[in-house]
Amino acid sequence: MLEKLEYELEFITPAFIGGANSDEVSELRPASMVGMLRYWFRVIVGAFVESTEELFKLESELFGNQEKAGRVWVRVLNQGISTERKEYVLNERYERYLFGIKNGILIKKGSKFKLIVFTPKKYKEFTDYLIRFTLTFGNLGYRARKGFGSMDFDRKIEEIDIKFIKNLLRNTFDKDKRFEFTRNKEFPNISNAIFLKKKRIASNELENLGRIYYTFRRNGRENYKTVEYFTFIKDFLKNQGIRRIEIKNHMFGLPIMYTSRSLSCKKKIKGREKTIKAQAQLNWIQQVKNEEKKDNRRPAPFWISIKREMAYAVLFTSEFLPKDAEIILTAKGEFWEKCKKSNSPLTKTINNVNFDYSIYSIVENFLNRAGFTEKLFDFREVKDAK
Structure with missing residues (x-):
C-alpha cells in the first residue's frame, strides 16, 4: 500500500x-x-x-x-x-x-x-x-x-x-x-555546507541580486572590468607580456568568456558589415590517462532560492576542481581567424591558483553582501564529526 x-x-x-x-x-x-x-x-x-x-x-x-x-x-x-x-x-x-x-x-x-x-x-x-x-x-x-x-x-x-x-x-x-x-569534501553535501537565509526587502529580488553580483565581480564598482581583465586578460588579448595575474571570479563558475572593448575589426559577412571583437575564455582542464586534455564546465558552488518573504542560500565548500586540474586561458571566437593572420595568442596556463577553503571566503563574502547573514547551519561549527 x-x-x-x-x-x-x-x-x-x-x-x-x-x-x-x-x-x-x-x-x-x-x-x-x-x-x-x-x-x-x-x-x-x-x-x-x-x-x-x-x-x-x-x-x-x-x-x-x-x-x-x-x-x-x-x-x-x-x-x-x-x-x-x-x-x-x-x-x-x-x-x-x-x-x-x-x-x-x-x-x-x-x-x-x-x-x-x-x-x-x-x-x-x-x-x-x-x-x-x-x-x-x-x-x-x-x-x-x-x-x-x-x-x-x-x-x-x-x-x-x-x-x-x-x-x-x-x-x-x-x-x-x-x-x-x-566530513566529506569529494562532492557537495551538508558536511561541507553553510546554509544561510535573509528576509526579502526588494520587490524584484533577482534584479537586486544581479546588481550586487555585477558590482561584486568588479570589486564594487559600476562600469568597470573584472580584476582578471585588468591584470592579465587584456594583455593576453593584445599578445603582450603578462606582468601580474589576479583571479577570483572562477569561483562563480567556469568557463568565463571575456570580450575586448577596443580590439576589434569590421568585416563583411553575407553582405553585411559586422564588428568582430577579440575574445578569450577562462576554463579548466584535466589530464585523463590515455585521453586528450579537455575543457570542462564547473558550476558555481552555491544555490540561492527566493521565496515570498524569505530567501535562502547554500554554499558548498567541497573540492572545486580536482587536484591535478589546470586553469587555462584560450583565444576564442572569429576575431583571430578573420581579423588577425599572425601574432595571435593561443593558450596560457594559469599556475598557482588557490583551491583550498580560503578561496570560498570570496563566495561567502558575496552572499553576505547580498544580505544572507543569518545562519541555519555551518559545517565548521559541528564538533563531533569524523
Whole structure:
C-alpha cells in the first residue's frame, strides 16, 4: 500500500526548463523533479555514508536505476503552469546579467502546480523531509543556482538537525547502521555546507541580486572590468607580456568568456558589415590517462532560492576542481581567424591558483553582501564529526 504526499507550489521567479534558447515550450515533467530530488538526496545522505557506492545504493533504493524501479513515484499536475517566449523575457538590466541571455522559454513567476508523490509507508517520513529540503534550498531549470526557478510552499525547512537526520536515515534504511556524520569534501553535501537565509526587502529580488553580483565581480564598482581583465586578460588579448595575474571570479563558475572593448575589426559577412571583437575564455582542464586534455564546465558552488518573504542560500565548500586540474586561458571566437593572420595568442596556463577553503571566503563574502547573514547551519561549527 502506497502513501500519498501532496505539495502546492508556486514559482516565485521565472523558470527556464526548456533550455536557454529552445524553440519548444517544455512541460514541467516528473523527470525534472526527480532530478532535483536525486541531487539533494546526495547533499543530505552524502554526509552520513562511508563511500559513494553506499550513497548510490541508497539513492537507487529510493529512486531506482537502470536495473530496477524505485520505491518513489512522482507526478506533476501543471494545469496552472503558464509558459511564454518573447524577445526579452527579462527586462531589468541586472536580472538579464544574472541570467546570461536575453530570451528563452520560461515558466512565468506566479505559476502554480501540484506535486504528488507516492511512496511506501517505510519511506514516507524521509521522502517528505527530502522533498521539503529540496524545495526550500533548491530551484528548477536553467540558472537555478542563481535564483531562477525558485518555488515557494508551506512547511519549509528552518533547522538542520544532524541527530534528527541520522535517526531518520536509520529508521528508513537500516536500524543497525550508525550513519555517523562524516566530513566529506569529494562532492557537495551538508558536511561541507553553510546554509544561510535573509528576509526579502526588494520587490524584484533577482534584479537586486544581479546588481550586487555585477558590482561584486568588479570589486564594487559600476562600469568597470573584472580584476582578471585588468591584470592579465587584456594583455593576453593584445599578445603582450603578462606582468601580474589576479583571479577570483572562477569561483562563480567556469568557463568565463571575456570580450575586448577596443580590439576589434569590421568585416563583411553575407553582405553585411559586422564588428568582430577579440575574445578569450577562462576554463579548466584535466589530464585523463590515455585521453586528450579537455575543457570542462564547473558550476558555481552555491544555490540561492527566493521565496515570498524569505530567501535562502547554500554554499558548498567541497573540492572545486580536482587536484591535478589546470586553469587555462584560450583565444576564442572569429576575431583571430578573420581579423588577425599572425601574432595571435593561443593558450596560457594559469599556475598557482588557490583551491583550498580560503578561496570560498570570496563566495561567502558575496552572499553576505547580498544580505544572507543569518545562519541555519555551518559545517565548521559541528564538533563531533569524523
